[in-house]
Amino acid sequence: MQLVNRFLEKVNNMSHQSKNNTREIKVDYLARVEGEGALRLLIEQDQVKQAQLRIFEPPRFFESFMPGRDYKEAPDITARICGICPVAYQMSAVHAMEQICSNVEQAPETKSLIRDLRRLLYCGEWIESHILHIYMLHAPDFLGYDDAIALAKDHKNIVQRGLRLKKIGNEMIRCFGGREIHPINVKVGGFYKLPTEEACSALLEQLNWGRQAALETIEWVSAFYFEDFEQDYEFVSLYHGNVYPLNEGVIKTRSGLSIKPNAFEQHFFEKHEAHTNALHATFGEDQNYFVGPMARYFHNYAQLPRACKQAASDAGLNQACYNPFKSIIVRAIEVLFAFEEAQRILEDCMQSSFSWCDREIALDLTVQAGIGYAATEAPRGLLWHRYEIDEQGVILSAKIVPPTSQNQRIIESDIGKVAQQNVMKNDQDLTHILEQAIRNYDPCISCATHFLNLEVVRL
């Protein structure tokens, strides 16, 4: 759909009024974020008084229209929530449903294969989502360009590398998900049909190139200039003692909580705030927390492959990163991880004596009444699902807590602090740093449209 005014100039639309000590800055449209909303910043006498992220995209009612549908439909329905991270929605949905269903004893090879190929599919989504954000959305901020088109004029080879990397991520999703957007090959229990051996071999060749290009990406972004802005975050992510988490693990907080997804609602709460259509999530009664790549990196650094740790070290990162402006480096490291993991899985699976190509692979499940919970790691962070179904498999209730909803409060808090730290800058420079700061969180507000109106009011 082509929309009116989508690309109205952003900074060009700033209006600047001087009347006594009152200044007002308006940026009509901030491109390069995923979501429809607005940010309003209130500054009085050079003190930031309020930062509000207002999401005015109407609620999408997915949780409301799922009751009455068959449990097998959950992965296909929820995949429609987001065009960028549909695999995440599918994964959380299938894991929750499989927790309810009783599982007929199955060959361990089948279970292991399904687990591995789900991780492989998820790696594809991390690659395409992270690369889109790194190259097309965020890097132009650091290098002083309006957008990726302007960036490409001066750095053709770099943008071409980004496009090729993204294409590989898309290809992974098409290969194992059936199509790039809103994949259709994931089912409760496994996959409807796995790709042919030829398709897997072709993909493997691309992964070899992608791994090297991912290293070059880390080197590229680590040379950017970063605002000095370290914060003491309550990081929340999945933790898995053996692998960097995608589909499984306990939910862990920096303050020491470690819970199964079943217990999420006992510790994390959603509240409605008047200024936004999206629910605000808190840890405990009122604490902000931060999900996403930086949280995953904090809790799971030890599980990264050696090459990723070395690349992180070369990029100047320690075992934790507290500066959200450097989230672009952490995303780049996760891209390298995704290529390493995908390559390892695909090589192992193709060497296996177990025949799986070009056919359906799924667990034998028997539906029963119950409640299922699951949390997986979407590119933007923890994605939690809960479903209740009856003995026929009809969904009775559904609840979904996406990552951007969980990060809303920390985004508002950080934007206020970044604004305060830069309050003496002129309007144009302040606006630029705030736009860049918003993109630190790769917000996916709808989970996915493209308008953010930024308004700075100085009194």
Add this chain to the structure above:
Amino acid sequence: MSKLLIVGIGNDFRGDDGVGLAVVSKISQIKPDLSVHLSGGDVSSLMDWFSIYDIIILVDAMIQPSSKAGTAQIFDLKHHGLVDKSVRGSTHIMSIYEAVELARVLGALPDQLFLVGVVAEAFNLGESISDCVREKIDTVVEQILKLSDDLVNQSA
């Protein structure tokens, strides 16, 4: 003969956003020999097609309140770009404007590239194409088939 591809773009669960897909599906039924592709929204993959086909026609929904819903407008993207801001935006992950202009900068545009924008009425989630747009689909299909014939003949 030049290779021609017709690409329908949109979301068939978002009201008239699905009109590009509906139009190109209809073309595929009428002319099964034509190369067509249905894109669910990630138009970054358009650049893959740019390097394979000589002539590409994109079909997508557009908002233009001054025009009647269901009518089609044709934009020559190869020679003029999307200077009209009313057709630059997108609900897709990367807009057509971004994909085309990026390809232009990278020197990756095909010989001929056209966008057929079908004026939409509503984009409500979970709804199908509105009646006033649906009843114009056959007319749009005819326009596109004529355009494709003309382009292929010109390049022959």
